[in-house]
Structures are given as C-alpha cells and as structure tokens.
Amino acid sequence: MSGSRERVHHQLGYEGTRGRPRTGHHRSNASSRRRAILGIVGATLAIGAVVTNMHMIYGLLSAVFPIDTAGVVASANIQVCWESECTNNVSSISWGTIDPGRSKNVTVYVKNTGTVPLTLSFNTTNWNPSAANAHISLSWGYDGSHVQPDQVLPVTLALVVSESAWGLTSFSFDIYITGTQAT
Numbered sequence: 001m002s003g004s005r006e007r008v009h010h011q012l013g014y015e016g017t018r019g020r021p022r023t024g025h026h027r028s029n030a031s032s033r034r035r036a037i038l039g040i041v042g043a044t045l046a047i048g049a050v051v052t053n054m055h056m057i058y059g060l061l062s063a064v065f066p067i068d069t070a071g072v073v074a075s076a077n078i079q080v081c082w083e084s085e086c087t088n089n090v091s092s093i094s095w096g097t098i099d100p101g102r103s104k105n106v107t108v109y110v111k112n113t114g115t116v117p118l119t120l121s122f123n124t125t126n127w128n129p130s131a132a133n134a135h136i137s138l139s140w141g142y143d144g145s146h147v148q149p150d151q152v153l154p155v156t157l158a159l160v161v162s163e164s165a166w167g168l169t170s171f172s173f174d175i176y177i178t179g180t181q182a183t
Contacts, residue, residue, distance in 0.1 A: 077114040078179040084152050086111045093157070093175070100135075101163040107156045110147065110177060117146040118179035120155070126174045135165035138175065146182045 082088045090108050098104050112118050120142050127133040141156040157175070161168075 072115050074116045074181070075114040076116060076118055076179050076181050077112070078118065078120075078147075078177065079111040079113050080177055081109045081111060081152075084109050084154065086152060095159055098159065098161045100161050100165040100168075103158055103160040105156050105158050107154055109152050109154050110179075111152045112147040112149050112179060114179065115149050117148050117182040119144060119146060119182050120153075120177060120179055122175060122177045124173050124175055126172075128172045129168075132168060132171040132173070135162045135168055136160070136171060136173075137162075138173075147179065 079086055080090045082090055086109060093106055093108075095104055095106075110120060122138075122140060124133065124138055137160050139158045139160070141158070142153070145153075147153050155177075
C-alpha cells in the first residue's frame with residue numbers, strides 16, 4: 001500500500017483492509033457499557049432506599065391509634081374431683097365389697113374448667129369380666145342442668161349389684177364423664 005492509503009485507513013480508525021475497528025476504539029465502547037450498568041445499579045439502589053424508608057418519609061403525615069384486643073376461645077373442659085374445692089382429681093373409685101341385691105353411692109364433684117356452659121353425660125366401658133355389666137349397673141344423680149364455666153356440681157354415682165350376681169367375685173370397669181357444649 002502506498003503511504004497515503006495507510007494514512008487514510010489510520011485516520012478512519014481501521015486496521016488493514018477488513019474494516020475491523022482498532023482496539024482503542026473498542027475499549028471506549030466497553031467503558032461506556034460499564035458506566036451504563038453502574039448507573040442502572042445505582043438508580044435501583046436509590047429507589048430501593050426510598051421505598052424501604054417510606055415510613056420515615058411519610059411518618060410526619062401519619063398518626064397511629066393502638067387498639068388492644070382480647071378474646072376467649074370456646075372450650076369444653078371438665079375436671080372430676082373428690083371435693084368441691086377440686087384439689088384432688090378422681091383417678092379411680094374403689095367400690096369395696098358389695099353384697100348382691102345391694103347398692104353403694106359415691107359423690108364426686110364435676111367442675112367446668114372450660115369457657116362455655118356444658119351438659120354432662122357418662123358411659124361405662126371395659127367391663128371385666130365382660131358379663132359383669134349384666135349384673136351391675138351404674139346411674140347418677142345429674143339432672144341435666146347446664147354447668148356454667150368455673151361451676152362445681154356435686155354428682156352422686158350409684159352402683160347397684162343385682163341379686164343374680166352370685167358367682168361374680170370381682171369386677172372392674174371404666175367410667176367416662178363427658179362435658180358437651182350446651183345448646
């Protein structure tokens with residue numbers, strides 16, 4: 001190439017005859033891109049800082065009025081005790097020796113430890129021997145009234161052994177007393 005053509009190519013910023021830009025020109029484009037990315041990141045951070053601190057920015061224009069709240073979750077719970085103060089829970093009842101044709105009474109105290117009025121019911125299970133419930137019955141003196149929260153109600157359990165219970169030497173069973181929300 002002649003000297004004048006080389007000068008023209010160098011003045012236009014090209015190397016050789018393929019039209020590739022010089023590396024110095026390429027560096028200025030990469031630097032511009034970096035500056036643009038840094039600007040976007042900076043703007044994003046600035047917007048994030050403003051949004052995060054909106055409560056401080058608008059704090060002068062707001063007022064807070066606290067409201068305390070409280071409530072009670074409805075629950076049906078009972079406690080069965082030996083005395084009206086309900087300090088000793090009933091875990092078992094020993095009926096002792098009962099002659100056929102006789103009965104025995106035991107008074108327990110049922111306390112509503114829940115938050116709603118209850119009605120009571122009971123059932124017996126796990127008779128041993130299983131035929132014992134044909135000769136022994138259990139009833140109680142509960143009249144079906146509602147038991148209010150924290151109320152203690154005396155309940156008399158009456159065990160009756162029939163005259164046909166000859167040959168039955170011992171027995172056991174479980175009593176389940178249930179408190180159900182009154183309707």
